[in-house]
Amino acid sequence: MLRYVDTGYTPTEDDLIAEYYIGSSMPLEEASEWLAAESSIGTWTDLSTMKERIVKLKPHVFYLNRDESTIKVAYPGDLFERGNMPQILSSIAGNIFGLRAIENLRFLDIRFPDKIVESFKGPRFGIQGIRKILEVDKRPIIGTIIKPKLGLNEKEHAEVAYEAWVGGVDIVKDDENLSDMVFNRFEKRIEETLKLRDKAEERTGEKKIYMPNITAETNEMIRRAEFVEQTGGEYVMIDILTAGWAALQSFRNLDLNLVIHAHRAGHAAVTRNERHGISMLPIAKISRVIGVDQLHIGTFGVGKMMGGPEDDLRYQEALTGELSGLEPVFPVASGGLHPGLYGMLCEIAGKDIIIQAGGGIHGHPGGTMSGARAARQAVDAIMEGVPLAEYAKSHRELGEALEKWGEGRR
Ligand code: CAP
Numbered sequence: 401m402l403r404y405v406d407t408g409y410t411p412t413e414d415d416l417i418a419e420y421y422i423g424s425s426m427p428l429e430e431a432s433e434w435l436a437a438e439s440s441i442g443t444w445t446d447l448s449t450m451k452e453r454i455v456k457l458k459p460h461v462f463y464l465n466r467d468e469s470t471i472k473v474a475y476p477g478d479l480f481e482r483g484n485m486p487q488i489l490s491s492i493a494g495n496i497f498g499l500r501a502i503e504n505l506r507f508l509d510i511r512f513p514d515k516i517v518e519s520f521k522g523p524r525f526g527i528q529g530i531r532k533i534l535e536v537d538k539r540p541i542i543g544t545i546i547k548p549k550l551g552l553n554e555k556e557h558a559e560v561a562y563e564a565w566v567g568g569v570d571i572v573k574d575d576e577n578l579s580d581m582v583f584n585r586f587e588k589r590i591e592e593t594l595k596l597r598d599k600a601e602e603r604t605g606e607k608k609i610y611m612p613n614i615t616a617e618t619n620e621m622i623r624r625a626e627f628v629e630q631t632g633g634e635y636v637m638i639d640i641l642t643a644g645w646a647a648l649q650s651f652r653n654l655d656l657n658l659v660i661h662a663h664r665a666g667h668a669a670v671t672r673n674e675r676h677g678i679s680m681l682p683i684a685k686i687s688r689v690i691g692v693d694q695l696h697i698g699t700f701g702v703g704k705m706m707g708g709p710e711d712d713l714r715y716q717e718a719l720t721g722e723l724s725g726l727e728p729v730f731p732v733a734s735g736g737l738h739p740g741l742y743g744m745l746c747e748i749a750g751k752d753i754i755i756q757a758g759g760g761i762h763g764h765p766g767g768t769m770s771g772a773r774a775a776r777q778a779v780d781a782i783m784e785g786v787p788l789a790e791y792a793k794s795h796r797e798l799g800e801a802l803e804k805w806g807e808g809r810r
């Protein structure tokens with residue numbers, strides 16, 4: 401029987417390395433053999449069809465940590481089709497999740513070899529490209545999600561966006577479940593909202609961005625993106641996990657002149673259980689390799705959604721650290737944020753982030769425009785190094801926000 405565990409093996413630069421947690425009643429070595437075979441060239445028994453040439457393609461389980469029950473597998477690059485993310489994931493994150501020999505399996509991390517990364521597009525704009533479009537150098541980018549999530553008609557949606565822009569936010573985005581609805585048609589919403597974006601730019605003298613959610617069946621998604629581009633939009637948003645990796649790749653491969661904002665709705669179905677599924681870390685790297693420009697990674701433990709600061713800092717590093725020379729992806733913090741949390745957030749995550757708040761802007765006692773002012777004032781206070789409570793004494797809207805929601809401190 402072919403053996404895959406070989407702790408004396410040194411991975412080459414052409415190997416793809418995947419790290420897993422294995423929960424099995426079998427000894428770790430034995431479970432690793434099952435995993436390595438099923439994710440590459442083998443199956444549950446030896447084969448009469450196996451050839452010496454094929455054996456050269458076998459992966460090596462070169463690292464085993466018995467205390468933590470984790471392993472690292474080096475897969476020869478030729479096991480993977482270039483530029484085909486579904487094929488890569490069908491191998492290293494496919495059947496192995498259903499093996500009877502392994503009750504729990506978590507795909508923890510990935511290292512792509514340069515040759516595979518080069519076969520994908522990677523981010524077209526990245527942090528620098530986005531800062532250039534927005535003409536915002538150093539401060540965090542301020543965003544809002546139109547709320548309620550669903551229900552506003554096209555004109556109401558555009559008006560709420562306008563108030564947010566005029567109040568001081570840079571970016572307005574659709575919610576992840578808003579697409580082409582009976583009460584809010586996609587094309588009309590884009591037209592109305594971009595019209596008011598132009599008006600907001602004129603009124604404020606600042607660059608303003610609208611991120612329409614184009615998530616749909618792939619060809620329809622492409623058609624919607626083209627409509628956005630023709631109507632003068634510069635950005636689109638895609639729910640990358642519900643749309644799927646192939647759809648995202650098809651979209652990115654078109655090389656449209658549109659920034660891609662990636663929403664990760666549904667990720668927790670695979671990321672949440674610490675003993676099973678796929679960690680957000682490989683999801684962040686895969687998204688970057690395919691080529692999103694912005695990605696939701698969580699609120700570093702200060703907002704409404706799961707995820708603590710240590711984890712989110714690792715996802716941030718996956719988006720912005722060295723990865724085969726790819727542009728860094730802008731990390732997006734969103735979910736339950738309000739101006740009173742911005743200080744704590746920037747202390748943890750720094751200022752190279754996009755901070756989004758839906759409820760934390762449209763729930764302001766003075767309405768959306770006041771909420772946007774409060775958000776901008778909080779960011780100004782952070783940039784000037786003034787404590788939020790201090791700044792609020794001379795900035796009414798921030799004061800009202802702090803009064804309603806309080807200030808989070810570390
Ligand atoms: C935020 C948000 C985002 C979440 C998703 C929402 O709204 O638009 O979808 O941030 O979580 O609907 O909850 P609020 P994550 O500001 O009103 O909470 O970013 O962690 O993927």
Ligand code: MG
Pocket residue numbers: 545575576
């Ligand atoms: Mg949302």
